[in-house]
Each structure stands twice: as C-alpha cells, then as structure tokens.
Amino acid sequence: MNATVEVRNLRTHFFTRAGVVKAVDDVSFSVSGGQVLGLVGESGSGKTVTGFSIIGLVDPPGRIAGGSIWYQGQDLAKLSEREMRSLRGNRIAMIFQDPMMTLNPVLRIDTQMIETVLAHARVSREEARRRSRDALGMVGIPSPDERLRAYPHQFSGGMRQRVAIAIALLHNPDLLIADEPTTALDVTIQAQILAEVQKLAVEHGTALIWITHDLSVIAGLADQIAVMYAGRIVEFGDATTVLDRPLHPYTHGLIGSVPSRNKRGERLRQIPGMTPNLLSLPAGCAFRMRCAHADVACEAEPPVEPRDGRDLRCCHPMDQAA
Amino acid sequence: MIAWSIRRLVQACFVVLAMTVIVFVGVHVIGNPVDILISPEADQAERARIISNLGLDQPLWRQYGYFLYDALHGDLGRSFVFNEPALKLIAQRMPATLELAVTAVLFAMFLGVPLGLYAGLKPDGFLGRAIMAGSILGFSLPSFWVGLMLIMVFAVQLGWLPSTGRGQTETLFGVPWSFLTVDGLRHMLMPAVNLALFNISLVLRLTRAGVRETLPMDFVKFARAKGLSPARVIFVHVLKNIMIPVVTVLGLELGSTIAFIAFAVVTESVFAWPGMGKLIIDSINVLDRPVIVAYLMMIVLLFVAINLVVDILYMLLDPRVRLERKS
Numbered sequence: 001m002n003a004t005v006e007v008r009n010l011r012t013h014f015f016t017r018a019g020v021v022k023a024v025d026d027v028s029f030s031v032s033g034g035q036v037l038g039l040v041g042e043s044g045s046g047k048t049v050t051g052f053s054i055i056g057l058v059d060p061p062g063r064i065a066g067g068s069i070w071y072q073g074q075d076l077a078k079l080s081e082r083e084m085r086s087l088r089g090n091r092i093a094m095i096f097q098d099p100m101m102t103l104n105p106v107l108r109i110d111t112q113m114i115e116t117v118l119a120h121a122r123v124s125r126e127e128a129r130r131r132s133r134d135a136l137g138m139v140g141i142p143s144p145d146e147r148l149r150a151y152p153h154q155f156s157g158g159m160r161q162r163v164a165i166a167i168a169l170l171h172n173p174d175l176l177i178a179d180e181p182t183t184a185l186d187v188t189i190q191a192q193i194l195a196e197v198q199k200l201a202v203e204h205g206t207a208l209i210w211i212t213h214d215l216s217v218i219a220g221l222a223d224q225i226a227v228m229y230a231g232r233i234v235e236f237g238d239a240t241t242v243l244d245r246p247l248h249p250y251t252h253g254l255i256g257s258v259p260s261r262n263k264r265g266e267r268l269r270q271i272p273g274m275t276p277n278l279l280s281l282p283a284g285c286a287f288r289m290r291c292a293h294a295d296v297a298c299e300a301e302p303p304v305e306p307r308d309g310r311d312l313r314c315c316h317p318m319d320q321a322a
Numbered sequence: 323m324i325a326w327s328i329r330r331l332v333q334a335c336f337v338v339l340a341m342t343v344i345v346f347v348g349v350h351v352i353g354n355p356v357d358i359l360i361s362p363e364a365d366q367a368e369r370a371r372i373i374s375n376l377g378l379d380q381p382l383w384r385q386y387g388y389f390l391y392d393a394l395h396g397d398l399g400r401s402f403v404f405n406e407p408a409l410k411l412i413a414q415r416m417p418a419t420l421e422l423a424v425t426a427v428l429f430a431m432f433l434g435v436p437l438g439l440y441a442g443l444k445p446d447g448f449l450g451r452a453i454m455a456g457s458i459l460g461f462s463l464p465s466f467w468v469g470l471m472l473i474m475v476f477a478v479q480l481g482w483l484p485s486t487g488r489g490q491t492e493t494l495f496g497v498p499w500s501f502l503t504v505d506g507l508r509h510m511l512m513p514a515v516n517l518a519l520f521n522i523s524l525v526l527r528l529t530r531a532g533v534r535e536t537l538p539m540d541f542v543k544f545a546r547a548k549g550l551s552p553a554r555v556i557f558v559h560v561l562k563n564i565m566i567p568v569v570t571v572l573g574l575e576l577g578s579t580i581a582f583i584a585f586a587v588v589t590e591s592v593f594a595w596p597g598m599g600k601l602i603i604d605s606i607n608v609l610d611r612p613v614i615v616a617y618l619m620m621i622v623l624l625f626v627a628i629n630l631v632v633d634i635l636y637m638l639l640d641p642r643v644r645l646e647r648k649s
Contacts, residue, residue: 057546089549096547101540106562106640115558116548151641167548 003030003070004174004207005054005092010067010077012046012053021278023049023062025231028304031224033174033205036198038222038239040212040254044275046231047211051177053077054209055094056084071175090120093168097180099161103152109136109163110148116170135166139196158189165197172204179211194221215258219243227251230276230286237310247308247317249291285315330633334626341622342393345615346386355609359402376402389615398619399612403605408616412598416620417497418488419590419597422513423579425501429518431572434525441526442533443556453526460523469516469592476512484509486594513593521575528571532564566639573632577625 012024024046031037039047052058054069056076069076071092076084096102104112113132114125121128129148136144139162152160161181168176178197182190198221201208212218218225219239226236227248235248246252253271273290276282285302288294293316302315360372373379377388392399398409437453444450477485489509492502500506536542537560545559546552580598587599598617605613 055547057543085549085551087549088547094544094547096540096544098540102544104541104545104559104563105642106566107559108641112545115550115554119549119551119554153642164544 003032005209006030006070007050007054008068008070010050010053010069011065012049012058012062013065014062016061016279019279021062022231022281023278024053026067027228027231027233028067029224029226029233029236031175031207031209033207034202035224036201036208036210036222038210038212038218038225039228040215040218040225041228042213042275044278045228047213047228048179050228051094051179051209051211054175055088055092055177056081057088057094086120089116089168089173090171091173092175092177093171093173094177094179095161095164095168095181098184099157099164099181100184102164103160105152107151108148109150109152109155113148113163113167113170116167120171131170132166135170136163138169138200139163139166140192141166158185158193161185161189161193162196165193165200169200169204169206173206175207175209176201177209177211180213182217183212183214190217215243215254227254230278230281232286232313233304233311234287234313235310241309245308247310247312248287248314249293249316249318250287252318253290285313291316330630334630337626338619338622342390342615342619343386345618345622346389347382349611349614350382353609355402355611358608393619398616401605401610401613403608403610403613408612411601411613412617412620415596415598415601417499418595419580419599421499421501422510422517422589422595422597423576425510425514426517426521426579427572427576429514430521430525430575433518434522435529435568437522438526438529439533439556439561442530442537445530445534454530457523457526460519460526463519465516465520466588466592468519469513469589472512472516473592483512485512488596513589513595516592517579517589521579524575525568525571528568529564532567533560536560536563562639566636569635569639570632573628573635577628580621580624 007030008028010024010027011022014021014023027046027050029037039050041047049058049062053064054076056079058064064077067077071087076087079087103109110129110132113135114128117123117128117131118125123131133144133148136147141147141159141162147155152163155163161184165181176197181197182193185193194217197208200206210218210221222239224237225239225242226233227242227250228234229250235242235246235251242251243255246255250271253269256269257271259268271290276286276289282289283301284299285291285294288298291298295316297315300315302313304311304313306312307317355376356369356373356378359376360369364372370379377385380388389399396409397407400406401408401411404411441450441453473485476483487509488498488500488506490503490505491498491500492506493499494502500510542555542559545555550559587603589595590597590599602614602617604610605617
C-alpha cells in the first residue's frame with residue numbers, strides 16, 4: 001500500500017543559547033491510509049516535536065534541520081508557510097493533549113468550527129454551519145445544533161476533546177496526528193474517544209499517528225509502533241511483533257513498566273535513571289547509561305538494522321542477550 | 323441580568339451616599355472659608371450677616387441635611403466666590419476636560435494596543451525593543467516637563483501647533499466643543515498627546531504582557547493547526563483574550579484622567595486649557611466649599627458610571643463572566 005506520509009531522516013533541532021537541542025534526530029517512518037502508527041516514548045523523547053514537524057508548527061528557535069516529509073509527491077519540509085497553511089487543518093490535522101486548553105475560551109464553538117471550514121472551503125456560512133453541526137453529531141455530541149452556540153467552558157473535558165476531534169475531521173484529512181489526546185481524560189472517556197477515533201480513521205481512510213507514552217493505550221489501537229528515545233526511533237515495526245517480542249532493552253523496559261503486568265505485592269518495575277539531557281547527549285547509544293546490557297560496543301552510534309521483522313537501533317538486542 | 327443591574331444600581335446609590343458624607347465632612351475639616359472670604363475690615367455685624375447668608379452658622383449635621391435635600395432636587399449649592407450655582411460652573415468647564423480626556427484615552431487605545439501587539443509579537447526585534455524602551459520614558463517623564471517640551475518644539479521652534487487655549491469651538495447641544503473644528507483639533511492635539519503619554523505606555527505594556535502570555539497557549543497553536551491565517555489567529559484568537567484586562571484599565575484611565583487633577587490640572591495649566599482641573603484647584607485655594615463638593619460628587623458619579631460600563635463590556639467580552647452573573 002502506498003504510504004500517506006513518509007518521514008525520511010527527519011532532524012528537528014532547537015538552536016537555543018545553551019546549545020543545539022536535537023529534539024528529533026534522524027527519524028524515519030511511514031504511515032498509510034486507514035493505518036494507525038503508535039509513536040511511543042517518555043516525555044522529552046521528541047514524539048510531540050515529530051508531530052509538530054509534520055504539520056509545520058515547530059516554533060523558533062526550533063526548525064527542521066534536515067530530512068524530508070513526503071506527502072503526495074511533495075516535501076512538506078520545503079513548502080512555503082502559505083502552502084503549508086492550505087494543508088494544515090485541511091489535509092493534515094492535529095489534536096492536542098489537554099482538551100481544556102485547545103479551545104479558545106472566549107469564542108463560541110460555532111465560531112471556532114465555522115472559521116475552520118471557511119479557511120479551506122469556498123462555501124457559504126450556512127453550509128459551513130451545517131458541516132460543523134454534522135461533524136459534532138459524528139463525534140457523538142448530543143443536540144449539536146444547541147451545542148454549537150455554547151462556549152467551551154460549558155463542556156466537560158471529554159466533550160471538549162470530541163469538539164477538537166470534530167474540528168480536526170471537518171475536512172476529512174488524509175493524516176491525523178493525535179498528541180496524547182486521552183491522557184488528560186478519565187479512563188472510561190478515554191476508551192470512548194479511542195474507539196471513536198479508530199472508527200472514524202478506518203471509515204475515512206485517514207492515516208493516524210497516535211502519540212502517547214502509554215503502551216496500554218496503543219496496544220489495542222496501533223497497527224505499527226515506533227518507540228522513540230532521546231530524539232531517535234529505537235524500534236519500529238508491527239505492533240504485535242514489537243509488543244510481544246520487544247528487542248530493544250528500552251522497549252522491553254517500557255513494557256515492563258506497565259503496572260497491570262505486575263503480580264500483586266511485587267515491587268513495580270521501572271527503568272533506572274532519567275531521560276538524558278538533550279543538550280549534552282553522550283556519544284553512541286543514548287540509552288546506554290540506563291541499559292543493563294551496555295558495554296564498550298554501545299559507545300559507537302548503533303545503526304538502524306532490520307531484525308526479526310522490524311527496524312532496530314541496538315547493538316545488544318534482547319534475544320541475543322537472553 | 324435584570325436582578326444584577328438592580329443590585330448594581332443600589333450598590334452605586336450607597337457608594338454615592340457614603341461619598342457625600344466623606345466629602346462633606348472632609349471639606350469642613352480642611353479650613354474655614356469665612357477667614358478667606360470676608361475682608362478683615364468687615365465689622366462683627368457684617369461678618370455675622372455673611373456667615374448666616376452662607377448658611378455657615380448652622381451645625382454641621384443640619385448643613386449636611388440641607389445639602390442632601392437640595393442635592394436631591396438637583397441643586398448642589400452656590401459658589402461662595404462666583405455667586406453662581408456650583409453645578410453650572412462645573413458644567414461650563416466639563417466639556418473641555420471631557421473632550422481632552424476622551425481624546426487622550428482614544429490615543430491610548432488606538433496607539434497603545436497596536437504598539438503593544440507589535441512589541442508582543444516581535445519581542446526580540448529592534449522595533450519591539452524600541453517600543454518598550456520608549457514606554458519607560460512615557461511612564462517616568464513628568465507630564466509638565468513633556469508639556470513644556472512639546473510647546474518648545476512644536477509651537478515655538480517649528481510653529482506647527484498653537485500652544486494655548488481651546489481655539490475655535492462649535493456649539494453642540496448648547497455646549498461649545500473644540501473637536502468639531504479643525505482649529506480646535508489643532509489646539510487639542512498637544513495637550514491630548516501629553517495626557518495620553520502615560521496611558522499609552524500603560525496600555526502598551528499591558529497588551530504586550532497579554533500577547534506574551536497568550537501566544538504559547540495551546541488554543542493559539544490549535545488555531546494555527548486549523549490552517550487559519552496569521553491575521554485571524556492574532557486579531558480574533560489572541561486579541562479577544564487580551565481585551566478583558568485592557569478594557570478594565572482603559573475604563574479606569576478615563577475616570578482618573580478626568581478626575582485626578584494630578585494629571586489633568588498640570589496639563590490644563592501648561593496648555594492654558596479652560597477645564598475643570600483649573601477650577602477645582604482655584605476653588606480649593608479659596609475654600610469654595612460648594613464647588614469642591616459638587617465637583618467631587620460629579621467625579622463619584624462619573625466613576626460609578628464608568629465602572630458600570632466596564633462591567634457590561636466585561637460580560638460582552640468574557641462568556642465565563644456572563645454565566646456567573648446569570649446563575
């Protein structure tokens with residue numbers, strides 16, 4: 001199947017006074033229509049910046065320093081701001097982590113939806129309103145006509161995220177980037193939103209990039225999983241392959257850290273240490289300071305190599321070490 | 323909404339009533355006008371006659387009672403000095419001060435908000451820094467000095483603008499206004515700029531702070547992720563959020579510019595602008611009680627009215643306030 005978006009060797013760096021922060025460093029993956037890619041990693045691993053790079057919203061001092069993002073034969077990294085704007089919210093949409101903050105508190109829902117329709121389609125206001133109402137109905141908001149006239153503070157968190165999703169889906173985008181859209185929500189709401197987004201993505205043939213730190217969310221949702229660590233993808237492959245037989249020690253640690261896998265009374269497992277400071281990354285494998293299998297070989301940057309049905313960036317995969 | 327309005331009105335009445343007491347007592351504490359008004363040569367009988375004419379022989383509580391009774395009938399007393407109704411004196415001077423203050427606040431709004439917006443969007447650019455540096459001058463330079471400098475440069479050296487007076491006026495609703503004639507506008511420009519300087523700086527800094535605070539918000543990024551034009555993001559999504567504090571400050575500014583003689587009187591003196599500021603200072607000097615009391619009452623009413631308008635604007639701007647008020 002042809003990929004909707006193909007990211008090749010993407011580098012997004014932040015040129016701060018203290019030095020260059022390589023938030024995204026040589027990241028490659030692709031995702032196709034109707035497919036869900038789970039982008040997993042701890043906070044600060046570069047998942048969100050990867051999402052912003054694709055939609056072209058990296059704020060200064062950050063910028064795309066290298067690589068390409070291919071969408072319909074054009075490189076998004078090289079498009080002008082105007083060309084990018086015509087794609088944003090139209091062909092490529094994004095939803096954010098905190099639904100309490102994504103909607104403008106002083107504008108009514110209809111204002112915020114209609115402006116999105118009118119930004120990309122030459123239609124009348126009535127038509128734009130009709131489309132907005134239909135979109136609200138589609139994401140499961142009762143009496144959408146009434147709710148259109150409401151303000152964001154009159155909605156619960158889950159409802160606000162539904163509104164955000166409805167806005168993102170107004171133009172049936174080819175790619176939807178979801179940046180931890182359920183982390184701020186209750187578990188029950190989370191499940192509803194997950195099911196909703198998955199259904200809509202399949203129905204419309206939308207490619208979905210689901211950014212999360214929560215493996216249990218991604219397990220049932222993603223077709224493919226990319227595990228990021230310190231700006232790099234360390235393991236990328238089919239969801240079942242990666243989750244059932246993780247080869248990178250970091251993936252292994254992440255899966256081990258999910259509390260539900262623990263036996264009662266057993267001490268919770270964790271990955272020792274903290275995410276490294278991106279300003280002073282050590283040479284070689286970024287994970288070696290926290291890795292039980294690290295040795296001299298890890299002081300050289302491990303290349304990305306295909307292994308057991310996935311791309312792996314590790315000198316000491318778990319199957320070898322075990 | 324109606325219940326809220328009534329509550330606000332009742333509140334306002336109590337504020338005004340409380341102010342009458344404070345003002346009346348306060349004015350009687352600062353000095354006895356008899357000492358100033360009556361010539362030293364007057365004999366005892368004449369003295370007593372004048373004092374009883376002015377009603378100053380009555381005990382304070384009775385004087386207050388008369389004042390309150392008259393005030394309710396629209397009479398705030400006669401000036402001891404001019405022997406004219408105090409209200410009439412003030413009403414004659416009010417338009418001059420009012421148009422000056424309103425123009426100054428309009429300057430603050432139409433210069434302060436755009437400049438602050440620019441400085442907020444381009445905080446590291448040369449112009450953005452220059453605007454901020456300039457605003458510090460606007461804050462700290464004493465307004466009488468700026469006024470004199472303006473006159474020096476634009477009236478004396480360049481001869482572009484007249485230095486004093488209101489210029490030609492046009493009558494509207496039976497009141498002379500300067501802003502209706504070109505000559506009047508030319509006369510108004512310098513004092514208005516002088517008055518506005520502080521307000522522009524304040525509004526500018528407030529707007530800039532708001533922009534800096536609002537820009538990193540998720541809803542701004544989301545608005546951009548929707549593919550909206552930068553103009554729409556800034557003028558609708560950002561600006562509408564910032565306007566709430568700006569409107570509050572502009573309202574207070576309008577009130578204080580009119581009321582606080584500290585600003586108005588200095589500017590009015592420097593530019594010989596025949597407004598209320600000059601009248602009130604003169605009246606305080608000769609202890610012309612009715613004029614002082616009437617003036618302060620007008621100011622209280624003005625403040626109450628401005629605050630009411632600001633509250634209503636609040637509700638229009640911020641839907642969250644609207645909801646609270648309803649419940």
